[in-house]
Amino acid sequence: MKTIVGLEIHVQLSTATKLFCGCSTDYRDDEPNTHCCPVCLALPGALPRLNKRAVEYGLRVAKALDMKVLEESEFARKNYFYPDLPKAYQITQYDKPLAVEGTVEIEDDEGHEKIVRITRVHLEEDPGRLVHVAGGSKYSLVDYNRSGIPLLEIVTEPDMRSPQEARRFLNKLRTVLEYLGVFDGEREGGLRVDANISLEGSERVEVKNISSYKGVEKALTFEVTRQKNLLRRGQRVTRETRHFMEGRGITTSSRSKEEEHDYRYFPEPDLRPLRVADWVAAIDLPELPTARKNRFMTQYGISLNHARTLTGDPKLADFYEAVAHVDPVLAATWVADTLLGELNYRDMGIAAVPVERIAELLALLRSETITDTAGVQVLREMLDTCAAGKPCEPPAMIVEREGLARATGDEFTQVVEKVIAANPHAVEDYRAGKKGALNFLVGQVMKETRGRADPRELGKIVSEYIDTGGV
Amino acid sequence: MAGTLEFSPDDRYNAFITTCRQAPFSDGALAGTAVAVKDNISTKGIQTTCASKILEGYVPPYDAYVVELLRQAGAAIVGKTNMDEFGMGTTTETSAFGPTQNPADPSRVPGGSSGGSAAAVAAGLVPMALGTDTGGSIRCPAAFCGIVGLKPTYGRVSRYGLIAYANSLEQIGPMAQTVEDVSKLMSVIARYDPRDSTMIDRPYDHRPSAEIKGLRVGIPEEYFGEGVDPRVAESVRDAVGILEGLGAETVPVSIPGMRHALAAYYVICTSEASSNLARFDGVRYGPAVDTRKSWHEAYQDLRQELFGAEVRRRIMLGTFALSAGYAGKYYAKAQIARRNIREDFERAFCDADVIAGPTMPTTAFRLGERSDPISMYLSDILTAPANLAGIPAISVPCSTVDGLPVGLQIMGRQFEDERVVDAAFAYEQEVRA
Amino acid sequence: MITESDIEHIAELADIGISKDEVPEFTTQFNAILDYFEVLDTVEGESAPDAGIVNVFRDDEPRPCLSQEKTLENAGSTENGFIKAPRVM
Ligand SMILES: [Zn+2]
Numbered sequence: 001m002k003t004i005v006g007l008e009i010h011v012q013l014s015t016a017t018k019l020f021c022g023c024s025t026d027y028r029d030d031e032p033n034t035h036c037c038p039v040c041l042a043l044p045g046a047l048p049r050l051n052k053r054a055v056e057y058g059l060r061v062a063k064a065l066d067m068k069v070l071e072e073s074e075f076a077r078k079n080y081f082y083p084d085l086p087k088a089y090q091i092t093q094y095d096k097p098l099a100v101e102g103t104v105e106i107e108d109d110e111g112h113e114k115i116v117r118i119t120r121v122h123l124e125e126d127p128g129r130l131v132h133v134a135g136g137s138k139y140s141l142v143d144y145n146r147s148g149i150p151l152l153e154i155v156t157e158p159d160m161r162s163p164q165e166a167r168r169f170l171n172k173l174r175t176v177l178e179y180l181g182v183f184d185g186e187r188e189g190g191l192r193v194d195a196n197i198s199l200e201g202s203e204r205v206e207v208k209n210i211s212s213y214k215g216v217e218k219a220l221t222f223e224v225t226r227q228k229n230l231l232r233r234g235q236r237v238t239r240e241t242r243h244f245m246e247g248r249g250i251t252t253s254s255r256s257k258e259e260e261h262d263y264r265y266f267p268e269p270d271l272r273p274l275r276v277a278d279w280v281a282a283i284d285l286p287e288l289p290t291a292r293k294n295r296f297m298t299q300y301g302i303s304l305n306h307a308r309t310l311t312g313d314p315k316l317a318d319f320y321e322a323v324a325h326v327d328p329v330l331a332a333t334w335v336a337d338t339l340l341g342e343l344n345y346r347d348m349g350i351a352a353v354p355v356e357r358i359a360e361l362l363a364l365l366r367s368e369t370i371t372d373t374a375g376v377q378v379l380r381e382m383l384d385t386c387a388a389g390k391p392c393e394p395p396a397m398i399v400e401r402e403g404l405a406r407a408t409g410d411e412f413t414q415v416v417e418k419v420i421a422a423n424p425h426a427v428e429d430y431r432a433g434k435k436g437a438l439n440f441l442v443g444q445v446m447k448e449t450r451g452r453a454d455p456r457e458l459g460k461i462v463s464e465y466i467d468t469g470g471v
Numbered sequence: 472m473a474g475t476l477e478f479s480p481d482d483r484y485n486a487f488i489t490t491c492r493q494a495p496f497s498d499g500a501l502a503g504t505a506v507a508v509k510d511n512i513s514t515k516g517i518q519t520t521c522a523s524k525i526l527e528g529y530v531p532p533y534d535a536y537v538v539e540l541l542r543q544a545g546a547a548i549v550g551k552t553n554m555d556e557f558g559m560g561t562t563t564e565t566s567a568f569g570p571t572q573n574p575a576d577p578s579r580v581p582g583g584s585s586g587g588s589a590a591a592v593a594a595g596l597v598p599m600a601l602g603t604d605t606g607g608s609i610r611c612p613a614a615f616c617g618i619v620g621l622k623p624t625y626g627r628v629s630r631y632g633l634i635a636y637a638n639s640l641e642q643i644g645p646m647a648q649t650v651e652d653v654s655k656l657m658s659v660i661a662r663y664d665p666r667d668s669t670m671i672d673r674p675y676d677h678r679p680s681a682e683i684k685g686l687r688v689g690i691p692e693e694y695f696g697e698g699v700d701p702r703v704a705e706s707v708r709d710a711v712g713i714l715e716g717l718g719a720e721t722v723p724v725s726i727p728g729m730r731h732a733l734a735a736y737y738v739i740c741t742s743e744a745s746s747n748l749a750r751f752d753g754v755r756y757g758p759a760v761d762t763r764k765s766w767h768e769a770y771q772d773l774r775q776e777l778f779g780a781e782v783r784r785r786i787m788l789g790t791f792a793l794s795a796g797y798a799g800k801y802y803a804k805a806q807i808a809r810r811n812i813r814e815d816f817e818r819a820f821c822d823a824d825v826i827a828g829p830t831m832p833t834t835a836f837r838l839g840e841r842s843d844p845i846s847m848y849l850s851d852i853l854t855a856p857a858n859l860a861g862i863p864a865i866s867v868p869c870s871t872v873d874g875l876p877v878g879l880q881i882m883g884r885q886f887e888d889e890r891v892v893d894a895a896f897a898y899e900q901e902v903r904a
Numbered sequence: 905m906i907t908e909s910d911i912e913h914i915a916e917l918a919d920i921g922i923s924k925d926e927v928p929e930f931t932t933q934f935n936a937i938l939d940y941f942e943v944l945d946t947v948e949g950e951s952a953p954d955a956g957i958v959n960v961f962r963d964d965e966p967r968p969c970l971s972q973e974k975t976l977e978n979a980g981s982t983e984n985g986f987i988k989a990p991r992v993m
Contacts, residue, residue: 015964022967032985033975037967038533041975042750044526044634045513045535047667053964072958079746079793081919083766083989088749088919131986139762141986142754144975262917264793266802269638269743271668275958532974668960734941745918752919754989759980766990767919775921783920784930787911788937790918803951804944811949845936 001231002200003224005166006158007216009173010151011183012126012190013057018148019125020048020091025149028187032143040148042086047270050075054150055276056283057182058098058123061152064176064285065102065118069277073098075123075268080261083140084127086147092124094265098274104176105290106168108161116169117157124151152182158196163220166195170213171312175289179314186349197223199231203239207251210244219244222251292317300328309336315350316340322355326362334362334375342379346387354392357382361395373451374404407452415453416465419444427466438463473497476505476547484572484581486591489518490550499545500659506541507591507600510551511558512643513632514538517548521634522566523556525751525777527758535632536664537601537643544659549597552587556779557748558605558636560584561850562836563612565781570838575617575876579835582612588646589616598647599656603633605641606736607830607854610866613646614830614878617868619653619895620646624886625861626671629664635747637740638669640858650867650896654679657888677889679896684718686894689823693729694853694880699832702872707829710869710879710898714827717897724819724826728812729856735808736855737848738792738801745789748782784844809859816860820884825894829853830866830878853880863888867895869902906934 018025021039038046062069076094102118126149131141154173160166174191177183184190193216198204205227207219227237242251287295289311296307296317310320310332324331339358343350361382365375378395381402385392399405407415419441420427429437442458476494480487488510496503508514511521513531515538520526534542541548555565563586564570571586573579574594581590585602589612592600602609604622613620621644628643635641645656654677661675688711695704715721726732753760753773760773778786792801819826832853841847857864862885866878879898883891908927911934915922922930969975972985981988 017964017966022962022965023969024966031972033987034972034985035969036975037969038531041755041970043513043531043533043756044519044521044529044750045531045630045632046533047631049666049668049962050960051964052961055961077746079749081749081752081767081770083754083992086750086755088752089746130989130992132991138764138991139988140991141983142989143986262795264746264790264795264798264917266742266746266793266798269669270635272956272960273958529978532970532977665962669957671957731943731947734943735947737937738941738944749919753980754987756978757980760990762981762988762990764990766992767916769990770919771915771921774919775923778920783922784933786918786920787914787930788934791906791914791934794914794917801941801944804947807949807951808944808947810952811947843936844933845940848937848940 001228003162004158004198004200005160005163005220006196007156007160007166007169008194009154009170010192011154011177012187013054013150013152013182014184015051015053015057015150017051019051019054019123019150020148023148027145030145032145035145036147040086041144048091048268050271051150054123055098055274056279057180058121058152059276059280060180060182060283060285061154061177062099062102062121063280063283064180064288065104065121067099067102067118067121069099069280070096071275071277072096073274073276075271076265077268079264082127084130084142086128086144090124090127091268091271092153093122096273097122104169104172106165106172109164116159119155119157121152121154124153125149126151163217163224166220167213167217170216172289174213175312175314179286179288181286195220197227199224199227199237202227202231202237205237205239206241207244208241208254211246215244215246218249219251222249226251300324300332302329302332306332306336309340313350319350319353319355323359323362326359327366330366331362334365338376338379342383346383348383348387352386353383354386357392357395364395364399369406370399370404371406371451371454373446373455374399374406377402377404377451404450404452406454407449412449412453415445415448416462419448420462420465430463430466472502474503476503476549478505478547478549480596482596484574484577484590484594485569486552486571486587486594486596487550488520488522488553488568488587491517491548494547494549496547497542497545499543500655501541502545504546504599505549505597506546506656507550507552507588507597508538508541508548509554509585509588509600509602511554511603511634511636512538512601513634514548514551517551519551519634520567521557522554522568523778523782524567525753525757525774529756531632533632536629536666537660538632540660540662546659552585552591552600554587555584556782557634557744558584558603558608558641559744559781559785561607561611561847562841563587564838565779567779572838573616573835575615576835576874578837579875580615580838582615582831582835584608585620585646586612589613589618589620592616592618592646592648599652600646601643601656601660602646603641603643604858605637605740606851606858609644609646610830610854610864610878610880611850613866614868614876615835617876618646618648619650619865619867619899620644621653621657621865621888621892622857622863623657623661623675623888624863626669627661627673627675627863627886627888629662629667629670631664631666635743637743638747639743640736640740650679650892650899653865654892654896657892661888671886673886675888677892680893681897681900683714683894683897686714686719687822687824688714688719688721688894689724689819689826690721691724691726691819691826691828693726694828698849698852699829700834700872703829703831703833703877706870706872706877707827707879711827713901714894714898717901719894722822724823726812726815726819726856728808728815731808732812732856732859733848733852735805735812736851736859737788738805739809741785741789742792742802743789745786745793748778748786751778781844812856813860816856816862824883825891826882828880830880834872834875834877857882861885863891865891865895867899869898906931906938
């Protein structure tokens with residue numbers, strides 16, 4: 001049974017001011033109702049004024065998604081009552097959006113490239129924020145700091161065939177938006193999704209207001225199971241709007257009269273139409289993820305997987321390019337695999353990592369001054385210092401202080417002799433052809449040298465030692 | 472010469488909702504001049520109600536741009552004038568603060584919706600006042616009270632701070648005893664304001680001139696036909712005769728789209744109003760909503776209680792005209808009709824420099840006389856077309872019928888407010904001489 | 905022809921309360937007005953794009969906001985800097 005998914009994505013654009021007034025958008029951690037003016041509070045008599053940068057950002061996205069920008073575009077009022085919507089209408093775009101008909105390339109579930117068609121993008125304003133008071137109180141509290149934040153709504157065709165594809169699409173879209181510099185991925189609630197999902201031949205269900213892009217896959221997976229179960233039991237899927245309960249990972253019927261909405265759209269009489277199609281030619285797009293990924297593979301000779309990971313976040317890609325000069329392939333492995341893993345473990349961003357120190361670490365690895373194992377130890381120590389907000393020591397100093405330089409010469413021979421002497425049974429086993437015995441012996445040497453020896457090299461030396469009767 | 476103006480008027484006609492006993496003023500073109508402001512124009516620190524209970528006690532934290540300009544010009548803002556609730560009326564009877572009486576005959580309405588401003592000027596309480604005109608709300612009370620009122624070209628005066636009734640139609644405009652004072656007030660308020668995106672930067676810097684030799688005055692048959700009191704039509708024709716005497720020539724013109732004008736006007740203004748007035752929910756301002764009730768119930772109860780019947784009727788009409796299944800029949804058709812009328816005027820202005828006719832089809836009604844909505848709406852037939860077309864229109868007193876004032880309306884091309892002022896000035900100078 | 909239940913539905917859409925005994929009068933008036941609006945059926949012409957000025961913008965430069973005190977000043981009821989509103993069930 002085919003799964004059919006289409007998405008509506010609301011992205012907060014990273015302008016300095018709101019869409020229709022000069023209030024600053026940087027309200028994180030600020031007191032409620034401190035980023036407000038007559039316009040975004042909907043005081044009587046206030047008039048909207050369109051933020052030019054929001055339009056430019058919208059056009060940048062339109063160009064990046066290869067869309068057709070409409071000759072004439074227009075704002076409209078979407079009329080509905082809700083306590084977070086101060087004017088009781090949202091200024092949005094209706095039948096004349098900014099741009100239509102675009103594409104985003106993603107991988108399908110078999111790993112093949114596929115196209116997700118973009119229906120339209122349009123600009124609109126965010127409502128305020130409702131805070132529900134805990135306990136039995138009958139009222140809610142409103143904070144209008146968010147009221148009027150510019151949103152770009154991006155609507156796709158129902159081209160995705162699984163929750164995983166939807167996640168990949170959102171990852172890709174998010175990356176493109178970050179590359180374009182129009183979206184701050186770290187802003188909480190900066191990207192919100194409504195998802196339409198149906199099983200082929202069944203009614204469509206809309207899951208509203210999924211506030212994290214990771215939640216989309218969860219919500220859709222839940223819906224696929226729920227809808228399949230209904231059909232298996234011989235019941236029908238009802239066409240409805242459902243809400244995603246992030247905490248419980250389930251969707252619930254909203255039971256409201258939302259289906260009956262009659263938004264009474266009409267052109268916003270306080271704003272003038274847009275004629276901006278001819279601006280598009282002058283927009284200089286940055287190198288976008290797909291192009292950068294391909295360049296990484298040819299220029300640096302790295303694998304598709306590494307290139308994809310590294311270009312998945314513009315800041316990470318920049319970081320990689322700043323250290324690639326040491327050794328592009330070594331750098332790709334260390335940044336994409338080791339460093340990223342350690343950052344995720346610490347919930348740290350790449351921005352906190354000093355480029356120079358990582359380049360120095362890579363140089364130590366490249367010159368085989370330290371082993372990979374010791375490299376990881378040094379990296380961890382460096383990241384822990386960064387995370388604590390302290391200046392990061394040069395890796396060479398850590399190596400020196402901790403005595404992590406690769407073991408060589410006499411020290412090395414002594415340890416091997418000592419381990420072989422101490423483990424006669426293992427030596428016997430090895431001679432009897434048991435492969436595991438060698439690993440055991442190497443492990444013992446590693447332990448003695450605290451990772452300062454390279455295990456592959458060590459294997460060779462230990463086996464030679466025994467084979468040539470060094471004991 | 473900055474100072475404070477003491478203002479304690481004998482407001483026997485109920486022209487004011489709020490008066491400022493101590494009105495500060497400063498230097499400038501209007502230094503020390505008492506100016507009354509219609510109560511749908513935001514005044515920082517002074518209650519602004521739109522004559523509605525739903526805004527009772529609302530004190531704006533900001534000034535409308537025109538008010539800022541008045542203060543800069545040195546004017547003393549002495550009070551906020553009565554009006555039809557949210558501008559929705561032709562008589563000032565729908566005010567939640569009681570009707571205003573017509574100083575020319577206190578048993579009659581002053582017209583509306585800027586009836587308080589007109590009455591305050593006509594009674595001599597202030598030399599000039601600001602009104603607003605959505606479908607005739609400056610010109611109608613000017614005509615009924617026997618004063619001068621100008622509805623400027625759409626986009627010439629900032630609407631920032633004007634509490635919206637029908638955004639695409641309305642303008643703030645000057646009202647005074649004389650054309651000269653109207654012109655003077657216009658030159659203070661017609662200044663570009665980037666906060667109103669529908670404005671065009673065409674400041675008004677003009678002193679009226681009575682020289683109208685060769686002016687082509689268009690006479691539209693539709694303005695003298697059915698529904699127009701023949702005595703009113705007659706006195707306006709006489710007034711046109713005086714313009715001819717001053718060297719103007721008359722040409723017949725036609726506005727065939729007039730037959731759709733009133734319906735188009737009411738569909739558009741109620742549609743926009745239904746959206747504009749949705750924000751009045753007792754949350755951010757106005758008497759508080761009962762937050763113990765469920766949300767729809769709380770809003771519905773508040774809005775039923777605090778909006779008057781005419782406001783509720785128009786909100787519902789507009790809601791209906793925009794609703795699914797009806798928007799094509801009403802809202803979309805009204806927009807086409809509006810464009811047709813605009814084009815009719817453009818055509819007429821090829822043959823004529825200005826167009827003249829009566830401001831109102833009748834003289835002032837008796838208080839309480841027009842109780843059913845339709846007969847009330849019909850009285851806007853001669854004023855609403857100028858709002859649909861966005862053109863300037865002035866009403867200047869021309870004579871009386873049964874002792875009641877009659878207004879001569881002169882309309883002009885877009886951004887030719889100066890020309891309609893000159894034509895009105897020429898007429899006024901001639902009849903007052 | 906608009907019925908009384910249409911009137912109740914419109915009132916609901918507009919969040920305008922309407923009492924039972926008002927409905928008949930509103931319905932009669934509505935129908936009279938809509939009769940008058942019928943003339944719009946005879947309007948001829950196509951809708952065309954709005955002529956006139958386009959592309960009116962503001963630069964993306966922050967301007968001072970109202971103080972929290974001013975923002976809350978006209979609100980009927982507030983709590984910890986928030987404005988109280990009826991709850992959505
Ligand atoms: Zn604001």
